[in-house]
Amino acid sequence: MSTEVRIPAPFRRLTGNRARVRAHGSTVRQLLGDLESQFPGFHGMLFDEQGRIPPHIKIYANGQEITALAGLDTELREGDQVTIIPATAGGAPDIELTAEQRERYSRHIVLPRWGEEGQRKLMAAKVLVVGAGGLGSPVLLYLAGAGVGTLGIVEFDTAEISNLPRQILHHMHDLGRSKAQSAKGALADNNPDVNVVLHETCLSAENALDVIRGYDVVVPAVDNLATRYLVNDACVLLRKPMVEASVLAYEGQCTVFLPGQGCYRCLYPAPPPPGLMPTPASAGVLSITPAVMGPIQEMETLKLILGIGDALSGRLLLFDALAMEFRQVKIRRDPNCAVCGDHPTVTSLIDYDEFCGIAAGR
Numbered sequence: 001m002s003t004e005v006r007i008p009a010p011f012r013r014l015t016g017n018r019a020r021v022r023a024h025g026s027t028v029r030q031l032l033g034d035l036e037s038q039f040p041g042f043h044g045m046l047f048d049e050q051g052r053i054p055p056h057i058k059i060y061a062n063g064q065e066i067t068a069l070a071g072l073d074t075e076l077r078e079g080d081q082v083t084i085i086p087a088t089a090g091g092a093p094d095i096e097l098t099a100e101q102r103e104r105y106s107r108h109i110v111l112p113r114w115g116e117e118g119q120r121k122l123m124a125a126k127v128l129v130v131g132a133g134g135l136g137s138p139v140l141l142y143l144a145g146a147g148v149g150t151l152g153i154v155e156f157d158t159a160e161i162s163n164l165p166r167q168i169l170h171h172m173h174d175l176g177r178s179k180a181q182s183a184k185g186a187l188a189d190n191n192p193d194v195n196v197v198l199h200e201t202c203l204s205a206e207n208a209l210d211v212i213r214g215y216d217v218v219v220p221a222v223d224n225l226a227t228r229y230l231v232n233d234a235c236v237l238l239r240k241p242m243v244e245a246s247v248l249a250y251e252g253q254c255t256v257f258l259p260g261q262g263c264y265r266c267l268y269p270a271p272p273p274p275g276l277m278p279t280p281a282s283a284g285v286l287s288i289t290p291a292v293m294g295p296i297q298e299m300e301t302l303k304l305i306l307g308i309g310d311a312l313s314g315r316l317l318l319f320d321a322l323a324m325e326f327r328q329v330k331i332r333r334d335p336n337c338a339v340c341g342d343h344p345t346v347t348s349l350i351d352y353d354e355f356c357g358i359a360a361g362r
């Protein structure tokens, strides 16, 4: 009886670079024995010194992990498919690009340090963008264009006419419509390969951890401080990298917070008193400010997924459209930070409206 076995990239040197081979056996154990006899070396890569499959290697029979079945004694039938997936630190997942995808991403694939391997990493990645407004629009469009496999969007607002100059995911025919839905439609128009997951909810202390948990990178693209602190604290608690940006009037800021290397509270430990700082509605937002800062957030997100370049971590990038000037200042983790410091006092999510003084009236 013959079974198709999908071979992960790190093991393909044993199979002459073949991604799929056939092997025989009525159980997974027999099948792996046959693989070893056909392609010597498999046994040493698949089993530890005690002859067990180590935790960093998962074997799936017809899409189910075999430890949830009968382990190595899981029975196989004609036509079954077995997939071997190792946890390759930074390696590319075993995804085959279609001819159309090779064409679509061809200008990226030829880039040094990108290649098909980088493209496969993007296709396996899950990015959550909080907000589909001024910053979220370009971030989402470029992430979708680059082929990030799963894009989560947190958004519960509806499109208004004052959004249209800068929120380029939404159009006249979307006015009054859910921005999450119009964003999903616009992204599908650009790249139908992307799996867009909508979280049409107001992010809160009750749901933030559940929403964020399943993603690799979190991109806050929000316009209010309560959500900014909420997303920050949730990312620290879940040890998720966060690519942060904000825009107001003619200016923008961007930085990256990696787990254990500082957070938004290290930079701004507490929000300003309510009413002291202007909001986008009161101070305005130049439409191109998010158009400049959003793609920078997007690039930093891609760099984290691809493992290339120097992350904008430990640095705060400042943009001034009137001076047409970019500057950088150094920032660092604060050991006394309430959430990511050596002795954190915030160890679960709190009431962020109260923290930001919104409940006190504004």
Ligand SMILES: [Zn+2]
Residues within 6 Å of the ligand: 262, 263, 264, 265, 266, 267, 333, 334, 337, 338, 339, 340, 341
């Ligand atoms: Zn911190």
